[in-house]
Amino acid sequence: MAQEATDSPKPLLLSDEEKRVLELHDRLQQLQLEIALLTAQKNYVPSTTASSSEEGRAIKAAQKELQDSRARYVLRNEAVESVVMANPIMQAVHGGANASPIERDLLPALEQRDAASVTLAKQSTELRALLDKLAEVEGRSLRLGRENADLAAEVLRLAGEANRRNNGTGEPWADADPDLAAEIVELEAQVRASRKRWRVVKGTASGFVAGSGVDWARDAELRDIVLDEEDDEI
Structure with a gap:
């Protein structure tokens, strides 16, 4: 028309x-x-002998x-x-x-x-594009979350190793093993950078959903993406 x-x-x-x-x-x-x-x-005849x-x-x-x-x-x-x-x-x-x-x-x-x-x-086309973009962002978020967890685990392992080398004296890592201390500092920097990237990705996903025009408040998964608070432990 x-x-x-x-x-x-x-x-x-x-x-x-x-x-x-x-x-x-x-x-x-x-x-x-x-x-x-x-x-x-x-026509229905119930069976009385069937297993x-x-x-x-x-x-x-x-x-x-x-x-x-x-x-x-x-x-x-x-x-x-x-x-x-x-x-x-x-x-x-x-x-x-x-x-x-x-x-x-x-x-x-x-x-x-x-x-x-x-x-x-x-609207169906826009929704499909939104869901595809959301899936991509969620995938990136999961990868960064795993990266954060791996880096945090490595930092804890190195911290424990440094503590054992200190014999539990609580002395600074640099005094016990300068190389190990430098490695820990580098890993901590990587953790902070990875966490920052994760927050950027999460903020992008939240803004994308909120500004898409989709009624995200009625969808539990989309609502969690928009309103979910940042988890500093990730």
């Missing part, structure tokens, strides 16, 4: 006969579903059959609805000479539907 519908289309003016047809169509679908359920209940493993297989088979039946039911209804709607939509869009007033009234609703479809597709 060249022009998107911004206002809600006016309600379709249906005759009593048209309303009755729609009500009967909905009732027919409901009755078909109820008949299918009653038939399934009537637990056989019951498990039977349950899985029944679940699969239910999914297949539901798929066929939905597909059939969608096919019927598509066929029924095709001609009125064509008449509304192309303004056929034989179009009825109600078919012409369909045009604003079709424009609104198309505009909503475009908006939904755009």
Whole structure:
């Protein structure tokens, strides 16, 4: 459509006969579903001798059959609805000479539907890009977290070794082993740098999610990313 519908289309003016047809169509679908359920209940014969493993297989088979039946039911209804709607939509869009007033009234609703479809597709694309970026940032955050943990463990190991060389006297590391002290100082600097990088990555992820327009407050995982406090122990 060249022009998107911004206002809600006016309600379709249906005759009593048209309303009755729609009500009967909905009732027919409901009755078909109820008949299918009653038939399934009537044909069900519970087994009294089956083992637990056989019951498990039977349950899985029944679940699969239910999914297949539901798929066929939905597909059939969608096919019927598509066929029924095709001609009125064509008449509304192309303004056929034989179009009825109600078919012409369909045009604003079709424009609104198309505009909503475009908006939904755009939002889905943006959400997919956001999730991909979030996964990338989370991966970097995990790698930096592991790096921090490894460096901290190495610092603790070297500190313990220095303490053993000092025989527990508490003397400065430089007095006991200058080379070991220098290595510890270097590792501590690496830990601080790695922790700083982790905080930058975490802040980037938080800002990216908060500024994306996604309703992160309703998603526990996204909410933790935005609101989670920094962990100085990482």
